[in-house]
Each structure stands twice: as C-alpha cells, then as structure tokens.
Amino acid sequence: xxxxxxxxxxxxLAGNLRRLRMSRSPCLSQKTLARKLxxxxxxxxxxxxxxxxxxxxVLVALAEEFGLATDALFLERPPxxxxxxxxxxxxxxxxxxxxxxxxxxxxREREADG
Numbered sequence: 491x492x493x494x495x496x497x498x499x500x501x502x503l504a505g506n507l508r509r510l511r512m513s514r515s516p517c518l519s520q521k522t523l524a525r526k527l528x529x530x531x532x533x534x535x536x537x538x539x540x541x542x543x544x545x546x547x548v549l550v551a552l553a554e555e556f557g558l559a560t561d562a563l564f565l566e567r568p569p570x571x572x573x574x575x576x577x578x579x580x581x582x583x584x585x586x587x588x589x590x591x592x593x594x595x596x597x598r599e600r601e602a603d604g
Contacts, residue, residue, distance in 0.1 A: 497540070499564055500540040500541070501540045502563075502564050502565070502566065503540070503543065503544075503563055503564055504540035507534075507537055507538050507563070508538045510558075511523055520534040521534075523555070527548055527551045528551070529544075529548060533548075549563065
C-alpha cells in the first residue's frame, strides 16, 4: 500500500472513531471503549490521532461495537449508529457472519441453489 493511501485511511478512521465514540449518549470514553475491545486506552488514542491502524480483530470489534460494517469505518462520513434505525431486510452484520451456525449456513445454501 502506498504511503498516501495509508495516511488517508488512518485519517478517516481517526475522525470516524472519534465521531462515533462522541455520538454516544453519554459519550463513550477512550478508556471504556478500550476495555470493551480488550485493548489499552493508549491504543484508542493512537487510532484517533491517526498514528496507526488497528489490527484486523480490533477493526471487527470496533465495527460491531458501533453497529457498522468494517469498511464503513473508513468512509468519509460513516452513518452514525441510530438505535431507532432498523437493519434493512436481508443484510447481515459482522456478528451474524462471525457467529453463524455452519449447519444453518449449509441449509441456506442448499435452499438458495434450489
């Protein structure tokens, strides 16, 4: 990945992470978020200051915490998680995919294939 692209991703994630954290009512502190994700407060600070990108497992946990897909964390303006918004029919969250039942998945695949 080229340097400019990496810097752009870091800046987008930094702004989005801070915006999402502060949009909670009450605001979610860096320390509380860190505890939920199993990382240090310093790590959250480094992500929010665009000093580094989190590892994949932390990105997945961040997305799940804020009810977003992982790629939404890197959008220019991700949708703020609104508890009144219902998930669109037929969409799956990271949690659905990560914690799915393999037997149920095979059954759905057989049904879809006809």
